[in-house]
Amino acid sequence: MSNRKALIAGAGIGALATGLALLKRGWKVQLFEQSDEIRILGAGIYIWENGLRVLESLGVYAKVIEGAIPVQRRERRGDRGELMGFESISQSGRCYIPLRHSLLTALRDGFIEAGGEISFGIPVIGADPEGELKFANGTSLRGDLIIGADGINSRVRDSLGLLRWRRSVGQFGYRIMIDRERWEADDPVRSVVSEHWNRGRRLLYAPCTREKAYVQLTTLRSDPLSDAPYDCGAWLATFPHLAWLIERIPSNGKSDWFEVIRLKAWSSGRVALIGDAASAQPPFLGQGGGVAMTSGLALAHALTRHDDVAAGIAEWERGERPFVEWVQSVSSWYGELARLPPKLRRMAIGVIVGNEWVRQRTIRCAAVRPPVGAS
Known part of the structure; x- marks a missing residue:
């Protein structure tokens, strides 16, 4: 068993x-x-208890969270800054929002140190169920295991005809890191x-380290902003009380x-599929990376x-797939809050954070304990 070889398409978090x-x-x-290199986006990434346990099992936990601030509390607020609900993160275990760069470089370094090999500049175009990975240059390689971790546009998945459907959830996102002033790290607000939230617009602010958020x-x-680059003036008009934050967002x-x-x-x-190739989802639960790692x-x-x-x-598929598909559904449902009238959204958020039965099922994905046995 120790001589078995795996060939993986992709070099992202799941891969x-x-x-x-x-x-x-x-x-x-x-x-x-x-x-030509590992693609590292300059943004933060939620890692909840499930993902953190994976990182501990892989021996890269300390490197990933170095300098990251543990999340203690998450708030939902209205268009004037009024509090609609909050939750203590400790109820669902630990949560950090490290820089995506920290996560990817820690995984990459750990992979290479453990004897793994990464070949860059080699597009994969498909796979064969018997254990063959096919490349754009006409060559192929055989392995005991083939993994398609090549993203939402997975060529491995599509070459095998495994996609049932792919749908837009009708929402657009813009993500970026911003600098924090030194004194802000000591300001609880x-x-x-x-x-x-303000109508269909949503702004998430998440401190990652003392220097970055x-x-x-x-x-x-349906929002005109969905077809436009970042419009500082429009977001200031939407959330005027957040001028201190919005005015420092780069374009x-x-x-x-x-x-x-x-x-x-x-x-x-x-052949098995991992990450967005199998479980792409909107980012509202912050579980895309988490379920890729746990899977x-x-x-x-x-x-x-x-x-x-x-x-x-x-x-593995019998055990993992039902749960991950449930996570995908919950993430999609949470995003539907954007379509609700303000009063109804306030009521829904109150139920999400205030009803223990609902809250436990919403955070179930964050608190799941992945297998950690080494052999």
């Missing part, structure tokens, strides 16, 4: 975490990335994660439309129990 988990279980692992702006498709952030997908299957023979660790764990790779993949 690196899965590759490192396999390396720690005696596999040989090679990643193939179409870009400017050191709490807060989500601000993550900002995400979202709008509905070179990343913009994208949110989508959700559903597959016919997550696997075919010796990758669960796959590596399942494969230790089977000499037959296809049987291990099948067991």
Whole structure:
């Protein structure tokens, strides 16, 4: 079993975490990335208890959260700054919002130190269920396990005909990091994660470190801002009480439309799909990276129990897929708050944070305990 080899398309969060988990279980692992280097977006990323446990299992936890501020409280506020509801993060375990750069470099370094290999500038165009990874230059390689971790536009997934449907959720997002003033780290008002709503517009402010904060702006498709670059004046008019924050947002952030997908299957023979290739979702729960990492660790764990790779993949899919699809659905439902009238949205948020039954089911994905056995 220790001589088995995995070939992975992609070099993002899911690919690196899965590759490192396999390396720690005696596999040989090679990643193939179409870009010339690992693509690191300059933004923060939510990592809840489930993802943090994966990082601990992989031995990169300390490096990822170095300098990051633990999230203690999350607030929802209205258009004038009025508090609509809050929750204590400790109720669902730990949460950090480190820089995405910190997460990716820690996973990359851990992967390489464990003996993994990354080949850049090699586009993948598909895979075969028998264990063949196919490249754009006409060549191919065979492995005991093939993993498609090549994003929402996965060529591996589509070559196998596994996509059932792919839908826009009708919302647009703009994300960026901003600098924090030194004194703001000691100001409780400017050191709490807060989500601000005004009609269909939403502004998320999340301190990451003492020096940086993550900002995400979202709008509905019907909003004129959804087709425009960052418009400081329009956002100031929407949230005038947040001028201290909005006026420092730069115009070179990343913009994208949110989508959700559903597959016919997550696997075919010796091929498995991880991350956005299988579980793309809008970012409202902050679980895209978390479920990619937990799914990758669960796959590596399942494969230790089977000499037959296809049987291990099948067991993994039966256990992981229903839960992750539930997370996708909850993330999509939460985004629908943007379509509610203000009074009804306030009531819905009150239920989400105030009703214990609802709250426990909303945070269930954050508190899940992934398998951590090394072999």
